[in-house]
Amino acid sequence: MKKFLRAAADRLGFQKVGFAAPGLLEREADHLKTWLAEGRQGTMDWMARRQDERTDPTRYYPTVRTVVSLAMNYYVPLTGLAGKAPRWSNYAWGDDYHRLLKQRMKALLGEVVEAFPGTDGLACVDTSPVMEKVWAQRAGLGWQGKHTNLITRDYGSWVFLGELLLDAALEPDPPFEEDLCGSCTACLEACPTGALTEAYRIDARRCISYLTIEHRGAFSREQAGWLSGWIYGCDVCQEVCPWNLKFAQPTTEFAFAPREFITAYGMKGWEELSPERWDDLLRGSAARRAGYEGLKRNIQAVSGGRRHPSRNAG
Ligand code: B12
Ligand code: SF4
Ligand code: SF4
Numbered sequence: 354m355k356k357f358l359r360a361a362a363d364r365l366g367f368q369k370v371g372f373a374a375p376g377l378l379e380r381e382a383d384h385l386k387t388w389l390a391e392g393r394q395g396t397m398d399w400m401a402r403r404q405d406e407r408t409d410p411t412r413y414y415p416t417v418r419t420v421v422s423l424a425m426n427y428y429v430p431l432t433g434l435a436g437k438a439p440r441w442s443n444y445a446w447g448d449d450y451h452r453l454l455k456q457r458m459k460a461l462l463g464e465v466v467e468a469f470p471g472t473d474g475l476a477c478v479d480t481s482p483v484m485e486k487v488w489a490q491r492a493g494l495g496w497q498g499k500h501t502n503l504i505t506r507d508y509g510s511w512v513f514l515g516e517l518l519l520d521a522a523l524e525p526d527p528p529f530e531e532d533l534c535g536s537c538t539a540c541l542e543a544c545p546t547g548a549l550t551e552a553y554r555i556d557a558r559r560c561i562s563y564l565t566i567e568h569r570g571a572f573s574r575e576q577a578g579w580l581s582g583w584i585y586g587c588d589v590c591q592e593v594c595p596w597n598l599k600f601a602q603p604t605t606e607f608a609f610a611p612r613e614f615i616t617a618y619g620m621k622g623w624e625e626l627s628p629e630r631w632d633d634l635l636r637g638s639a640a641r642r643a644g645y646e647g648l649k650r651n652i653q654a655v656s657g658g659r660r661h662p663s664r665n666a667g
Contacts, residue, residue, distance in 0.1 A: 354469055355523050361464045362423055365457045366606060368508060369424040371492030371526045375410040375417045375518070381487050382408035388554075395558040396569045407482040410518055414475050418522035421474075422485075422492035423461075424503075425454060427609045428511035428601045431616065438655050439623055441640075442562070442586025443511065446611035449639040453608050454478045454515045462517055474519040485514040493526040496533060499552040500540035500590035504533070509597035511604075533596070540590035545581040549590065561587035565651045566643050577654040584623065584651040585640050612638070623652045 355372060362370040385408060394400040406413035410420060429446055444450065458476035466472050477483045486503040490496055494514075495505035502510040534552075541549045548559035557563040561583045564576055581589075591597055614622075614634055631645045643651065 354465065354472075354521060357468055358421060358461070358465060358517075361461055365461055366425060367423045367457070368426045368512065369422075369494045369505060371422045371489070371494050372523050373420045373422060373488055373491035373493075373528070374525045375420050377409040377411075378484060378487055381484055385484075391556075393556045393558060395563055395567070397557065397563070397567050403482040407484060410483060410488075413482055414518045416473070416520040417475075417518040419519045419525075420488045420492065421517040421519055421523075422489045422494055423454075423458065423515045423517070424489065424494050424505060424508070424512040425450075425457075425515070425606065426508045426512050426602060426604045427606065428508070428597075428604050429609060429611055430601070430603050431611060438582030439584040439618070439620055439652070440582045440587075441584060441615050442588045443591075444513070444588075445586055445638060445640045446615055447606075447609035448637050449641075450513045450609070451478050451480065451639065452637070453606075454513055458515050458517055465519070469521070472519065472521050474517050476515065476517055478513070478515040481516075483516055483518075485516060488516055489514050491525075491528045493529050496529050496531060497553065498540070498594065498596070499534050499538065500544075500549060500594065501553060501555050502591060504594070504596050505600075506533070506596075507600055507602075509599075509601045510591050510594060511597060511601055537595060539593045539595065543589050543593040545587075545589060546579045561589075565647075568647075572650060572654055577657060580651065580654050582655055584648065584655050585643065620652075620656055624656055626652065 359370055389401050410417050427444055427450065429443055455476055455478050462474050462476055486497050489503045495503050498504045498510065503514060504510045505512055541552060546559045546561060548556050550556050561580055564579065565583055565585050628645045631648065635641050
């Protein structure tokens with residue numbers, strides 16, 4: 354079944370696949386608890402819910418016997434755009450990855466069920482209570498870098514993660530035990546807001562990605578000054594990572610190609626965005642997550658031109 358899954362995942366456009374035995378994530382549950390107790394999740398209240406399920410897939414999907422971890426490369430080499438406002442993160446240039454990965458994983462599950470009758474499973478991408486980076490590391494796909502993202506040796510960190518929770522017990526792959534960050538601290542130094550408070554620890558409340566995508570409500574003056582030109586997401590800590598500089602490979606997934614208006618719109622175009630135009634332009638895009646009001650708020654903060662005074666502006 355592992356061989357079958359590997360071949361089918363490859364055919365469906367996943368670059369990496371690995372297998373891990375489900376169970377309680379003791380150490381990570383402690384980290385999550387501390388993170389929440391410190392309020393680092395900001396307004397993401399959903400991160401505090403279903404903690405028992407998030408830290409143990411057998412609580413979420415009791416029949417799970419194997420976590421199949423999958424990664425898909427989404428990198429589009431357009432970093433020339435970086436550095437100039439308005440900035441838009443690579444992961445949201447094309448079609449919504451949630452939908453694309455879910456469809457592919459459901460197809461993968463369908464193939465397994467057909468080939469191995471009696472097997473069942475569940476496809477998870479991002480929104481399920483599953484600690485995806487942790488499972489990817491356990492399944493041998495890569496390691497969690499100091500910027501907290503999962504880095505692979507062959508594609509860097511520009512990969513989306515998803516899991517198939519399978520009810521069939523398969524031999525686990527060796528976990529990725531090395532930490533290949535070594536003495537590098539490039540991401541910690543480059544983060545414009547100091548959101549990476551220490552290696553491997555993020556304070557989402559200061560993270561531009563959180564502020565522009567997940568934060569609900571208006572910005573305080575201080576928050577508005579932190580965006581450093583980004584109106585949707587932030588890639589600074591990934592752009593400076595030597596593993597990305599050396600190993601990033603262009604995606605072959607057409608659906609992730611940038612929508613032209615995102616790369617072509619200047620600040621003025623964004624400032625004039627109406628709700629109708631927003632609805633039209635961002636149909637099927639992950640960037641709908643912030644809502645029209647959220648995106649307008651981000652645009653206003655960036656066009657105000659304020660930058661965080663005490664840090665590298667990215
Ligand atoms: C919440 C969330 C966010 C939040 C918080 C980010 C975060 N690092 O948690 C915000 C909104 C800021 C965010 C931003 C982004 N996200 Co996000 N996010 C998630 C989500 C839903 C949950 C992550 C989580 O569990 N956080 C809880 C905290 C506690 O975990 P953590 O920071 O990873 O900390 C771990 C370790 O660092 C360590 N740790 C913590 N404290 C300590 C202390 C010590 C001493 C040590 C040694 C270790 C340690 O333990 C923790 C548990 O393993 C996942 C999807 C999922 N279901 O898993 C996507 C996910 C992580 N996001 C993703 C992406 C793409 C992004 C962005 C790149 C998007 C963008 N361009 O704007 C940014 C990256 C920002 C960054 N530097 O992390 C991808 C990452 C893919 C990858 N290759 O890793 C995921 C996996 C979604 C997906 N399906 O692909 N995200
Ligand atoms: S996404 Fe941006 S703000 Fe968030 S930790 Fe990385 S560099 Fe810092
Ligand atoms: S920039 Fe350096 S420290 Fe940060 S994740 Fe990449 S290799 Fe690790």
